[in-house]
Amino acid sequence: MSALTVREKLAILSDAAKYDASCASSGSAKKDSLKTGGIGSTEGMGICHSYAPDGRCISLLKILLTNFCIYDCSYCINRSSSNVKRARFSIDEVVKLTMDFYRRNYIEGLFLSSGVIRSPDETMGEMVEVARRLRLEEKFSGYIHLKTIPESSAELVEQAGLYADRLSINVELPTDEGVKKLAPEKKPETIRLSMARLRQKMEEKAEPTLRTKKRERFAPGGQSTQMIVGADKTSDDGILHTSARLYGSYHLRRVCYSAFSPIPDSSSSLPLQKPPLMREHRLYQADWLMRFYGFSQPEILAGSDDGMLDLAIDPKLAWALRNRGQFPVDVNRADRESLLRVPGLGTKVVAKILETRRHRRMRLEDVGRICQSIAKLRPFIIAEGWSPGALTDKQGLRDKIMRSCEQLSLF
Amino acid sequence: MKPAELNLARYSVRLDSETDFTGWRDAARRLALNEVRPEDISWHVAAGSDQPPCDLPAAPVGAQLVVPRDFIVHAETAFCHSDPTRFAFLYRMLWRLRTEPKLLSIASDPDARRLESMEKAVRRDSHKMHAFVRFRKIGEGADERYVAWFEPDHFIVERNADFFVRRFTGMRWTILTPYASADWDGERLAIGPGAAKGDAPDQDDTEALWRTYFENIFNPARLKVKAMQKEMPKKYWRNLPEASLIPDLIAGADKAAKDMIAKMPTTPAPHHDKVQARHWPKQSVEVPQDEASTISELREAAKGCHRCPLWRDATQTVFGEGPDNAKVIFVGEQPGDQEDLAGKPFVGPAGKVFDAILDDAGVERHKVYVTNAVKHFKFEPRGKRRIHSKPNAGEVQACRWWIDREFALIKPELAVALGATAALSLLGKAIPVTKMRGQVIEREDGLRVFITIHPSFILRIQEPAEKEAERERFLRDMREVKRLMAA
Numbered sequence: 001m002s003a004l005t006v007r008e009k010l011a012i013l014s015d016a017a018k019y020d021a022s023c024a025s026s027g028s029a030k031k032d033s034l035k036t037g038g039i040g041s042t043e044g045m046g047i048c049h050s051y052a053p054d055g056r057c058i059s060l061l062k063i064l065l066t067n068f069c070i071y072d073c074s075y076c077i078n079r080s081s082s083n084v085k086r087a088r089f090s091i092d093e094v095v096k097l098t099m100d101f102y103r104r105n106y107i108e109g110l111f112l113s114s115g116v117i118r119s120p121d122e123t124m125g126e127m128v129e130v131a132r133r134l135r136l137e138e139k140f141s142g143y144i145h146l147k148t149i150p151e152s153s154a155e156l157v158e159q160a161g162l163y164a165d166r167l168s169i170n171v172e173l174p175t176d177e178g179v180k181k182l183a184p185e186k187k188p189e190t191i192r193l194s195m196a197r198l199r200q201k202m203e204e205k206a207e208p209t210l211r212t213k214k215r216e217r218f219a220p221g222g223q224s225t226q227m228i229v230g231a232d233k234t235s236d237d238g239i240l241h242t243s244a245r246l247y248g249s250y251h252l253r254r255v256c257y258s259a260f261s262p263i264p265d266s267s268s269s270l271p272l273q274k275p276p277l278m279r280e281h282r283l284y285q286a287d288w289l290m291r292f293y294g295f296s297q298p299e300i301l302a303g304s305d306d307g308m309l310d311l312a313i314d315p316k317l318a319w320a321l322r323n324r325g326q327f328p329v330d331v332n333r334a335d336r337e338s339l340l341r342v343p344g345l346g347t348k349v350v351a352k353i354l355e356t357r358r359h360r361r362m363r364l365e366d367v368g369r370i371c372q373s374i375a376k377l378r379p380f381i382i383a384e385g386w387s388p389g390a391l392t393d394k395q396g397l398r399d400k401i402m403r404s405c406e407q408l409s410l411f
Numbered sequence: 412m413k414p415a416e417l418n419l420a421r422y423s424v425r426l427d428s429e430t431d432f433t434g435w436r437d438a439a440r441r442l443a444l445n446e447v448r449p450e451d452i453s454w455h456v457a458a459g460s461d462q463p464p465c466d467l468p469a470a471p472v473g474a475q476l477v478v479p480r481d482f483i484v485h486a487e488t489a490f491c492h493s494d495p496t497r498f499a500f501l502y503r504m505l506w507r508l509r510t511e512p513k514l515l516s517i518a519s520d521p522d523a524r525r526l527e528s529m530e531k532a533v534r535r536d537s538h539k540m541h542a543f544v545r546f547r548k549i550g551e552g553a554d555e556r557y558v559a560w561f562e563p564d565h566f567i568v569e570r571n572a573d574f575f576v577r578r579f580t581g582m583r584w585t586i587l588t589p590y591a592s593a594d595w596d597g598e599r600l601a602i603g604p605g606a607a608k609g610d611a612p613d614q615d616d617t618e619a620l621w622r623t624y625f626e627n628i629f630n631p632a633r634l635k636v637k638a639m640q641k642e643m644p645k646k647y648w649r650n651l652p653e654a655s656l657i658p659d660l661i662a663g664a665d666k667a668a669k670d671m672i673a674k675m676p677t678t679p680a681p682h683h684d685k686v687q688a689r690h691w692p693k694q695s696v697e698v699p700q701d702e703a704s705t706i707s708e709l710r711e712a713a714k715g716c717h718r719c720p721l722w723r724d725a726t727q728t729v730f731g732e733g734p735d736n737a738k739v740i741f742v743g744e745q746p747g748d749q750e751d752l753a754g755k756p757f758v759g760p761a762g763k764v765f766d767a768i769l770d771d772a773g774v775e776r777h778k779v780y781v782t783n784a785v786k787h788f789k790f791e792p793r794g795k796r797r798i799h800s801k802p803n804a805g806e807v808q809a810c811r812w813w814i815d816r817e818f819a820l821i822k823p824e825l826a827v828a829l830g831a832t833a834a835l836s837l838l839g840k841a842i843p844v845t846k847m848r849g850q851v852i853e854r855e856d857g858l859r860v861f862i863t864i865h866p867s868f869i870l871r872i873q874e875p876a877e878k879e880a881e882r883e884r885f886l887r888d889m890r891e892v893k894r895l896m897a898a
Contacts, residue, residue, distance in 0.1 A: 033577065047541050072683070081683040103548070
């Protein structure tokens with residue numbers, strides 16, 4: 001076999017990474033290259049440098065170091081039994097690609113993952129070396145996300161944390177049974193332990209050291225994970241239960257939901273269908289309800305028939321329709337927590353309402369001016385001169401709201 | 412003719428440039444202090460105006476114009492907007508703010524909303540500039556430079572230049588736009604005049620690699636064109652090297668996705684069997700749980716315990732710890748947040764209190780065996796915290812399987828039940844702990860069980876004097892345990 005060019009390897013190893021949903025480059029500590037005279041900065045907010053026609057943001061160079069893999073996870077294009085074309089980047093090649101792309105402002109940094117070749121430690125060691133070279137030799141201050149291999153040694157993970165902005169470990173599937181079935185060689189116990197260790201390490205390093213009173217830098221962007229949705233039969237309620245457990249137990253910054261995508265040469269144990277993209281979207285929305293809107297996991301789907309999120313309407317509206325007794329909420333009096341539960345009111349709009357009403361009483365039109373669509377809102381709020389009356393408890397309200405939201409979007 | 416050209420306004424202000432905020436601020440201050448109404452002023456930028464400069468009235472001596480501090484920040488941002496009426500609009504805001512100082516907080520006011528939406532447009536344009544500037548390299552070695560052509564909607568080059576300095580400090584670069592340019596030579600930033608697209612290089616060798624990446628990172632099974640265009644509107648496409656690929660990728664997506672699905676599972680890759688044989692030899696048979704003959708075997712066996720559903724949410728089994736010939740076994744309730752992470756009993760806050768008191772009582776922790784009635788952490792997730800929840804009788808019962816074996820292997824002389832759950836586990840029935848505290852109950856099998864509270868009880872007391880008293884009581888209990896051990 002003739003040696004592959006860098007371009008051929010890039011084609012293979014970015015194709016191999018495209019099933020991975022996560023891309024975020026946000027949430028790290030601020031840093032720039034003014035002091036080092038090097039290249040790169042992270043300023044809290046991530047920047048999407050391009051968008052693929054699948055609507056996903058391209059913010060990082062997301063590649064695999066290699067797609068050779070000793071694991072045989074049936075949902076993964078890179079599993080050892082797959083007939084996919086294989087390639088392997090050298091450390092130099094990844095470092096050069098990252099710097100060349102970054103200097104041209106194509107990317108925010110690197111998201112490096114890898115198939116496991118020979119041993120987890122060997123693979124992890126190479127990934128850490130890429131990050132080390134970028135930081136120390138290239139004076140690179142951009143974003144680095146490393147996908148940690150759970151079976152690799154604690155020392156390597158600790159080194160990874162020194163150089164990376166974020167570390168992640170994939171839980172793969174929402175249940176241990178799912179992992180055992182579809183990723184027979186992976187051990188859910190090890191994945192949990194690795195996440196636990198990362199949390200401990202992050203907490204330990206967040207303490208100022210006694211001598212210098214300074215905090216050591218260790219994965220300032222925290223840890224994240226990804227689970228595949230739709231490859232097994234777990235309900236949305238079950239998926240959200242797992243997420244809530246992960247947020248609480250390991251202090252993850254975020255859980256990424258990756259709708260299972262059909263893959264060429266896929267294993268026969270998997271559904272051959274288009275990924276349920278809307279389901280993925282609704283899960284992200286429900287996840288937000290837990291993280292930013294004060295919802296506890298069980299209440300999001302409490303009272304639903306099948307533990308599945310409604311695909312036609314967003315989870316907060318669905319929850320409100322099931323819990324009409326808690327509405328209407330008075331925008332001129334209600335506390336922040338209650339306002340956050342109103343469909344159509346986001347955290348920013350709620351902040352604006354709280355600020356504005358200190359100075360004047362708000363009418364329905366006032367609220368309408370600062371939120372996106374009043375149609376969703378109207379049945380759930382009381383404002384100066386407005387009361388929804390029987391509208392809140394009206395039958396067919398769901399359809400009515402859906403219709404009026406659709407009409408609005410025609411503009 | 413426009414009213415301004417008819418010179419209907421009493422004052423005509425000339426600004427040096429589209430981004431001359433200082434000039435605007437100075438003029439606005441003077442005019443407002445002289446009570447000049449918004450409709451009496453017309454605003455111009457020097458380049459586009461034939462108007463003679465007008466003498467602005469001087470600010471009255473000692474007069475002060477007070478506006479909310481954050482108005483300046485908002486106005487500076489909105490000032491970059493390309494709307495030619497922005498100078499007049501911002502003056503109107505200033506005018507209103509004199510009598511309505513809370514105006515900016517009233518999100519429903521039309522002027523406040525307009526200011527906000529102008530700022531938003533500027534910020535969005537800035538963000539897109541951060542994202543969509545594409546440098547092209549020219550020259551090699553010492554002559555290496557990076558040049559970009561960008562077409563912003565608003566006057567944002569000066570505002571954004573520092574971002575690029577912070578990001579590309581170690582690089583010489585120039586960003587050219589139709590109205591201004593920014594140049595960084597590695598040490599100094601210079602803002603210069605506008606340029607034409609032809610002034611920028613038209614290609615870069617790395618673009619082929621970038622296009623390869625763009626093509627391959629796209630998953631045709633997930634086509635969402637609208638979502639893409641919302642964030643990357645077509646107006647930016649002509650300056651993005653990857654954008655020319657988009658139409659073909661969209662057109663071919665359906666077929667590509669179908670092809671992916673149509674490629675039915677084939678036979679495993681040739682190297683697969685070898686990989687399996689080398690890396691995943693058949694698992695050796697595990698020690699059956701009830702054949703463990705030492706504590707460490709028992710601990711190993713407990714790792715995979717599924718006797719009750721608590722394993723599902725916990726990280727790991729937290730098994731007992733201590734010498735396997737200990738004279739006393741302390742039994743707690745269940746591991747907590749820290750124990751669950753560490754895999755060791757009594758390492759969290761309650762464990763620290765426990766250790767300190769044992770020390771005070773002269774009981775050597777490394778000589779005793781410490782374990783829990785329930786070996787998995789039970790909790791309710793609440794945001795980023797885990798709220799401990801009490802194990803139920805079924806869970807305690809399920810875990811007795813392990814406790815009984817720990818006792819059978821260690822054969823202690825004494826058990827200390829720390830709290831009600833431990834007492835339930837050891838005695839098989841619920842007892843009132845506070846009432847029976849300090850007593851020793853002998854089980855049918857002859858094991859003596861000392862009853863006391865769980866050390867986490869001390870932690871929960873808020874009132875310092877009460878807390879200290881409770882600590883003292885627990886210390887007395889531990890001294891009694893020491894006495895019983897010696898006896």
